[in-house]
Amino acid sequence: xxxxxxxxxxxxxxxxxxxxxxxxxxxxxxxxxxxxxxxxxxxxxxxxxxxxxxxxxxxxxxxxxxxxxxxxxxxxxxxxxxxxxxxxxxxxxxxxxxxxxxxxxxxxxxxxxxxxxxxxxxxxxxxxxxxxx
Numbered sequence: 350x351x352x353x354x355x356x357x358x359x360x361x362x363x364x365x366x367x368x369x370x371x372x373x374x375x376x377x378x379x380x381x382x383x384x385x386x387x388x389x390x391x392x393x394x395x396x397x398x399x400x401x402x403x404x405x406x407x408x409x410x411x412x413x414x415x416x417x418x419x420x421x422x423x424x425x426x427x428x429x430x431x432x433x434x435x436x437x438x439x440x441x442x443x444x445x446x447x448x449x450x451x452x453x454x455x456x457x458x459x460x461x462x463x464x465x466x467x468x469x470x471x472x473x474x475x476x477x478x479x480x481x482x
Contacts, residue, residue, distance in 0.1 A: 355453060357419035362401075362458050364465045365425065367451040368409035375446050377407045381436065385410065388432040396424035401462070402469040411469045413462065425451050 369375040376382040382405045389412075393400050397417040404411050414421075433446050456462045 352450075355422050356455060357416060357421050359417055359419070360415065360458070361421075362413070362415045362456045362462045362465075363421060364454045364456050364469075365412040365414065365421075365451055366409060366453075367429065367447050367449075370445050370448045372408055372448070374407045375436070376405050376410075380439075384435060384439075385432050388428055388435070391431075392424050392428040395427070396420040398424060402466040404469050404472045406472065411472060413456075413466045413469050415458075421453060425453070 376385060385405055386403075389400075389403065392398065393414075397420065399415040399417065400412065401415065402411075402413040416424075429447055429451065436446050437443060456465050
């Protein structure tokens with residue numbers, strides 16, 4: 350049975366997340382996070398996304414974005430597919446770097462979305478306190 354399509358409409362705000370397959374580190378190698386960031390900005394430009402916040406951690410990423418048209422699914426497919434192909438080609442690997450389909454929670458604009466943005470900005474700080482680094 351096919352998945353239900355995501356609810357997408359102009360002005361919708363999302364908290365998008367995905368992690369490395371088997372929770373493995375994807376962005377710890379030099380250049381991997383930079384390459385993902387460049388590909389992310391290409392996607393924002395191509396799919397008319399308004400990025401409010403993002404963080405690229407060692408094995409996952411978070412995005413807080415607003416869409417201007419119903420392009421989240423097609424844009425995320427392009428973002429993850431393009432970066433995965435580049436990553437695999439550079440590292441001479443095959444297979445899926447990401448654990449699967451991305452997660453996207455629709456968030457009410459305003460205070461709720463502001464909390465998501467704050468969470469994303471504070472994510473690396475909470476990691477530092479948790480590990481004692």
